[in-house]
Amino acid sequence: xxxxxxxxxxxxxxxLLALVLICLLLPLLLQNAYQFDVxxxxxxxxxxxxxxNLLIGYTGQISLGHAGFFGLGAYSSAILTVNYEWSALAxxxxxxxxxxxxxxxxxxxxxxxxxxxxxxxTLGLGIIISIVIATEDWLTGGPxxxxxxPFMLFDYEIYGEKAWYWVVAALLVLSVWLALNIIDxxxxxxxxxxxxxEVAAQVAGIDTTHYKVLVFxxxxxxASVMGSVFxxxxxxxxxxxxxxxxxxxxxxxxxxxxxxxxxxxxLGALILVLLPQLLSGLEDLEMIIFGLILMLTMIFMPKGLLxxxxxxxxxxxx
Amino acid sequence: xxxxxxxxLFTGITIGAIYALVGxxxxxxxNASHVINFAQGEFLMIGGMCTVxxxxxxxxxxxxxxxAVAVTAVAGLALQKFAVAPARNAEVVTIIIITIGxxxxxxxxxxxxxxxxxxxxxxxxxxxxxxxxxxxxLPQSLWVLGITLVIVVALSWFFNKTLLGKAIxxxxxxxxxxxxxxxxxxxxxxxxxxxxxxxxxxAGILVAPxxxxxYDVGIMLGLKGFVAAVLGGLGSGAGAxxxxxxxxxxxxxxxxxISSDYKDAVxxxxxxxxxxxxxxxxxxxxxxxxx
Amino acid sequence: xxxxxVENLVKSFGGxxxxxxxxxxxxxxxxxxxxGPNGAGKTTLFNLISGxxxxxxxxxxxxxxxxxxxxxxxxxxxxxxxxxQNLQICMNMSAVENVMVGSHxxxxxxxxxxxxxxxxxxxxxxxxxxxxEELMEFAGVGHYIGSEADAMxxxxxxxxxxxxxxxxxxxxxxxxxxxxxxxxxxxxxxxQLIQKVAQSGVTVVLVxxxxxxxxxxxxxxxxxxxxxxxxxxxxxxxxxxxDVIAAYLGAA
Numbered sequence: 055x056x057x058x059x060x061x062x063x064x065x066x067x068x069x070l071l072a073l074v075l076i077c078l079l080l081p082l083l084l085q086n087a088y089q090f091d092v093x094x095x096x097x098x099x100x101x102x103x104x105x106x107n108l109l110i111g112y113t114g115q116i117s118l119g120h121a122g123f124f125g126l127g128a129y130s131s132a133i134l135t136v137n138y139e140w141s142a143l144a145x146x147x148x149x150x151x152x153x154x155x156x157x158x159x160x161x162x163x164x165x166x167x168x169x170x171x172x173x174x175x176t177l178g179l180g181i182i183i184s185i186v187i188a189t190e191d192w193l194t195g196g197p198x199x200x201x202x203x204p205f206m207l208f209d210y211e212i213y214g215e216k217a218w219y220w221v222v223a224a225l226l227v228l229s230v231w232l233a234l235n236i237i238d239x240x241x242x243x244x245x246x247x248x249x250x251x252e253v254a255a256q257v258a259g260i261d262t263t264h265y266k267v268l269v270f271x272x273x274x275x276x277a278s279v280m281g282s283v284f285x286x287x288x289x290x291x292x293x294x295x296x297x298x299x300x301x302x303x304x305x306x307x308x309x310x311x312x313x314x315x316x317x318x319x320x321l322g323a324l325i326l327v328l329l330p331q332l333l334s335g336l337e338d339l340e341m342i343i344f345g346l347i348l349m350l351t352m353i354f355m356p357k358g359l360l361x362x363x364x365x366x367x368x369x370x371x372x
Numbered sequence: 373x374x375x376x377x378x379x380x381l382f383t384g385i386t387i388g389a390i391y392a393l394v395g396x397x398x399x400x401x402x403n404a405s406h407v408i409n410f411a412q413g414e415f416l417m418i419g420g421m422c423t424v425x426x427x428x429x430x431x432x433x434x435x436x437x438x439x440a441v442a443v444t445a446v447a448g449l450a451l452q453k454f455a456v457a458p459a460r461n462a463e464v465v466t467i468i469i470i471t472i473g474x475x476x477x478x479x480x481x482x483x484x485x486x487x488x489x490x491x492x493x494x495x496x497x498x499x500x501x502x503x504x505x506x507x508x509x510l511p512q513s514l515w516v517l518g519i520t521l522v523i524v525v526a527l528s529w530f531f532n533k534t535l536l537g538k539a540i541x542x543x544x545x546x547x548x549x550x551x552x553x554x555x556x557x558x559x560x561x562x563x564x565x566x567x568x569x570x571x572x573x574x575a576g577i578l579v580a581p582x583x584x585x586x587y588d589v590g591i592m593l594g595l596k597g598f599v600a601a602v603l604g605g606l607g608s609g610a611g612a613x614x615x616x617x618x619x620x621x622x623x624x625x626x627x628x629x630i631s632s633d634y635k636d637a638v639x640x641x642x643x644x645x646x647x648x649x650x651x652x653x654x655x656x657x658x659x660x661x662x663x
Numbered sequence: 664x665x666x667x668x669v670e671n672l673v674k675s676f677g678g679x680x681x682x683x684x685x686x687x688x689x690x691x692x693x694x695x696x697x698x699g700p701n702g703a704g705k706t707t708l709f710n711l712i713s714g715x716x717x718x719x720x721x722x723x724x725x726x727x728x729x730x731x732x733x734x735x736x737x738x739x740x741x742x743x744x745x746x747x748q749n750l751q752i753c754m755n756m757s758a759v760e761n762v763m764v765g766s767h768x769x770x771x772x773x774x775x776x777x778x779x780x781x782x783x784x785x786x787x788x789x790x791x792x793x794x795x796e797e798l799m800e801f802a803g804v805g806h807y808i809g810s811e812a813d814a815m816x817x818x819x820x821x822x823x824x825x826x827x828x829x830x831x832x833x834x835x836x837x838x839x840x841x842x843x844x845x846x847x848x849x850x851x852x853x854x855q856l857i858q859k860v861a862q863s864g865v866t867v868v869l870v871x872x873x874x875x876x877x878x879x880x881x882x883x884x885x886x887x888x889x890x891x892x893x894x895x896x897x898x899x900x901x902x903x904x905x906d907v908i909a910a911y912l913g914a915a
């Protein structure tokens with residue numbers, strides 16, 4: 055136990071090593087396709103959340119619309135591979151470049167806003183994207199969604215839960231490594247300074263708008279890539295992937311697990327994907343219990359699960 | 373004025389009045405506590421669903437309405453007391469998640485009690501459309517407009533003339549000073565949620581005969597009410613009313629003249645455009661950050 | 664040539680004139696103090712000079728260059744640094760990291776290099792951390808090197824903020840009430856720190872209420888009242904100036 059504690063405390067590579075080990079060992083515990091499926095869904099959300107945490111947790115800029123970018127990625131892959139017969143990789147890249155451009159253009163006016171106004175703007179953006187996807191049915195299949203083909207990487211098809219598990223696990227480790235690198239660098243300090251005191255960051259020579267735009271685009275591109283991955287994995291996309299509730303779900307993962315805690319976000323993704331699975335037997339009570347858990351965790355652990363727990367372990371204040 | 377235009381205008385003003393009431397609810401809570409209550413839409417839903425259920429038990433409509441408003445007010449008070457107040461010092465996004473959790477909880481509760489079906493509430497005074505200038509308007513629309521007007525007048529009297537109303541305004545301007553003047557600010561926050569819940573309930577009951585009601589009817593109405601509040605400048609009552617009417621009319625015109633497919637997107641497109649070019653809303657004034 | 668020159672500066676908020684037609688010059692290498700009663704416009708003046716506010720009219724020249732339209736981060740690049748009246752420490756970071764934020768301009772801050780943690784980033788960070796630790800020692804908060812910012816007492820945070828301001832290696836440093844809220848001993852320590860900073864060749868501009876501190880360490884003073892220049896000169900000249908005495912006795 056103390057050994058694990060020590061590992062988690064090591065700044066960068068300790069936690070990453072633990073994550074790699076968990077990803078490597080987890081398949082030994084997973085018994086059937088259903089459990090692999092849940093693990094993959096946790097992984098997909100976790101990667102999006104790692105990116106979103108940079109924006110919300112570290113930089114302090116809320117987004118209630120990131121599912122819009124996830125949806126755009128998913129539909130880019132679906133439309134380009136199905137309707138235009140692009141290769142899956144090309145579609146994924148084109149989608150993420152497109153989303154990156156959209157995010158870049160919108161980032162400046164959006165990130166000038168603060169607090170509830172920023173929440174409103176990102177919420178509106180996400181909702182508009184999901185409405186467009188649901189409405190342009192000639193292209194997207196409308197509210198019923200559309201089917202997506204398998205992911206062909208050159209001549210190899212990523213097929214079955216096990217193969218997808220390794221793809222998603224690799225992406226998760228990669229995203230965590232990138233995020234940790236960013237956080238502990240001049241860029242990461244600039245982002246955190248924006249959260250801590252934007253005016254102090256500015257007079258210290260940090261072009262805060264530039265960094266806010268960068269992190270917004272980065273998190274949007276990650277969401278888009280994972281949208282593409284999700285589309286090919288599940289073989290089907292619907293507008294709900296881009297919808298308001300998915301956005302809220304993503305933000306909740308960040309906040310529940312722990313803002314400004316990369317591993318906390320992963321924990322948040324784990325809980326929020328698992329919880330509905332566990333509650334699904336309760337049918338009518340599912341929403342009530344889900345809502346209650348959300349409220350109670352945030353009331354009693356406003357900093358999120360992981361920071362609160364590690365705070366208690368260190369014996370300090372939570 | 374063409375009959376067509378007039379028709380869209382009637383539709384727009386009716387739904388706009390509802391958005392205005394929801395926006396007012398957002399503003400009252402925002403003023404008192406700087407919280408955006410994402411469960412605001414659920415107040416509409418509870419108001420509407422409760423009335424339907426109570427009318428179903430054979431209660432006369434006015435009694436059912438009063439009881440439904442009371443039930444919703446209690447929900448509002450409980451939300452503040454048990455969910456928002458304990459998290460007073462948390463970050464904006466944390467409180468947003470709490471109110472979203474509350475909205476899911478309330479939706480779940482109503483769905484458990486009354487199911488997932490749509491329910492119809494009879495119109496207050498018949499369904500016979502009235503013809504004005506070639507366009508028709510439902511009697512229920514007149515109820516919506518009339519009651520909205522009464523509420524606006526009553527609220528402005530409440531905030532400007534009564535001690536409690538003034539205390540709420542004082543608290544919103546400067547909570548610390550208000551506390552020093554002997555105002556029980558905790559109580560004020562509670563009252564604000566109660567008041568806001570009542571407004572929501574009334575809006576929900578008014579609109580139920582027009583749009584039907586169900587456990588998830590509050591989501592979109594709530595979000596659009598939030599748009600109305602931001603459009604008018606968060607915290608401004610008059611702004612929320614104007615914002616609501618503008619949204620309703622724009623939505624109806626866009627649905628009529630452009631495409632009804634994008635009706636629901638209209639408020640969000642408008643708010644994005646406004647925020648990009650006027651970051652504090654149409655009528656908002658932004659204070660300068662002091663450093 | 665003076666390091667900073669302010670010409671006919673005006674700032675109004677709504678109808679209120681916070682700064683009215685103010686002109687003065689700050690020569691290089693001095694400790695220059697701006698004093699005046701509460702609400703005289705001292706902090707507004709700092710906010711205007713550091714680019715946090717935009718002047719309604721008038722010019723500010725830094726080393727001969729007009730700063731109109733320059734954002735705070737661009738002014739930082741030209742050698743300007745400051746602290747704040749109400750502390751602006753990033754409580755979400757450690758003490759050392761706060762100071763490291765100050766050296767942002769001199770580091771390779773490419774997003775892609777940072778993401779991949781290329782050697783240039785690692786090298787820069789190591790040097791930057793060492794320098795930040797030295798600055799913390801210099802500012803007298805060396806024993807907080809391992810601390811989180813939110814675990815530090817107020818007096819130490821005041822000095823941490825000065826360390827951060829120095830990390831950008833400024834030519835001119837603006838200190839907004841560095842002794843506010845400090846006790847006698849702490850004020851004396853801040854006094855010494857400011858003198859050390861000045862000796863290292865940085866021009867220091869001070870807003871301060873503590874008259875003893877101000878008279879002690881500054882070569883030149885500017886007295887503001889209601890946004891206007893009331894007097895200007897050496898500590899001795901200011902001490903005998905009848906307008907200043909009237910304003911201060913009147914205000915007290």
